[in-house]
Amino acid sequence: MSFTSRPWHWSATVWVPASAASILVITLIGTRFAALDQPTARPLDVLGVALLVAGPVALVARRRFPPAVLIATVVVVTVYLAAGFPFGPVFLAPLVALCSAVLAGHRWVAYLTTAAAVLVLVVVHMLRNPGALPLAGAAAWVAVLAAVIAACEGWRARRERLVQAAAAQEQAALRRRSDERLRIAQELHDVLGHHVSLINVQAGVALYLMDDDPEQARSALTAIKQSSRDLLREMRATLGVLRGVDTEPPHHPVPGIxxxxxxxxxxxxxxxxxxxxxxxxxxxxxxxxxxxxxxxxxxxxxxxxxxxxxxxxxxxxxxxxxxxxxxxxxxxxxxxxxxxxxxxxxxxxxxxxxxxxxxxxxxxxxxxxxxxxxxxxxxxxxxxxxxxx
Structure with a gap:
């Protein structure tokens, strides 16, 4: 099989783990640098690194289990922040999982999980910072999530329209092929019925008059020859269309009034x-x-x-x-x-x-x-x- 005939295979086996690995690298390096400006946060230890790794690794299964992966990444981030580890690009994995769930059609699961995650993270922030109500930060995150969801919904709608358009084109092609088969069947029926009937009648006349009126029998045989020639010509033209081998215009015009x-x-x-x-x-x-x-x-x-x-x-x-x-x-x-x-x-x-x-x-x-x-x-x-x- 050629390489060009397997684009989907390449996407599913290479692109998904490659994107998850990229998010893992960005999360680890970005959080490491972000921790330098957060002296009061809990230092990254084995548990913190494990939580940072768990979210991106879960993204490998996002095509097969979009809702489960979204919930898993949200839980991992919640545990990570509740444990007091430093902020950073830890939200990349949940955002990617959110997009995958919306694009896969699990919209209500994605919406409810995202809403619950926002509320839980606000509570976690308030527990880590008593007396501080993060209204501005929460509003900013809600705006970001709304923009991400709107972009995903737009992409999903566009993809569905493309699928519907492709299905409509396929149905139209099937109807055209069906109509063409019906037209050819009608042509064959009419051509065969007319010429074979003429040949049968003239053959009977020729057999009946062969001994008593050879000249009339000869005329009947001549008519048989002409009908058979016309039959072969029309059959060749019709079957040529059916096989798709006649690329040149027919040598004889289509019969009409x-x-x-x-x-x-x-x-x-x-x-x-x-x-x-x-x-x-x-x-x-x-x-x-x-x-x-x-x-x-x-x-x-x-x-x-x-x-x-x-x-x-x-x-x-x-x-x-x-x-x-x-x-x-x-x-x-x-x-x-x-x-x-x-x-x-x-x-x-x-x-x-x-x-x-x-x-x-x-x-x-x-x-x-x-x-x-x-x-x-x-x-x-x-x-x-x-x-x-």
């Missing part, structure tokens, strides 16, 4: 009579709406060929100012409709395409017989091309 004429021709050649009508002023569409409209018509016609039996179909596109309506209906004899949840993957895919664009769908049997797919797709700020006027 402009390709519906070729789609209808293929469906007619497979034996399903189809009429196509366009109402309203034809205009440019956003790519997502253009692709969704094509796929919805493709899937609806594929379902008609599979389930409607002998039938005729009608494809209707209605352009409005802020909406495109796509309707595909037939007059076939469909099996019993299984309801909203029983329409199979194709119906679910059409609904999902509409919902993803903020549109709506009406899919089900017609009262007069047959089946209807009607989808409304919102089209914001379309630019009129004048085509079809």
């Amino acid at each position: 402009a390709d519906l004429g070729a789609l209808v021709t293929d469906v007619r050649s497979a034996g399903l009579p189809v009429e196509m009508r366009v109402e309203g002023d034809v205009a440019d569409l956003p790519p997502a709406v253009d692709r969704a409209a094509y796929r919805i018509v493709q899937e609806a016609l594929t379902n008609t060929r599979r389930h409607a039996g002998p039938a005729t179909a009608t494809v209707l596109l209605v352009y409005a100012a802020d909406e495109l309506t796509v309707q595909v209906e037939d007059d076939g004899s469909w099996p019993v409709w299984a309801g909203e949840d029983g329409g199979g993957n194709g119906v679910a895919g059409m609904r999902e395409r509409a919902q993803a664009l903020g549109g709506s769908s009406e899919i089900g049997p017609r009262p007069e017989g047959g089946f209807r797919v009607r989808v409304h797709l919102p089209v914001p700020a379309r630019r009129d091309t004048g085509v079809g006027r």
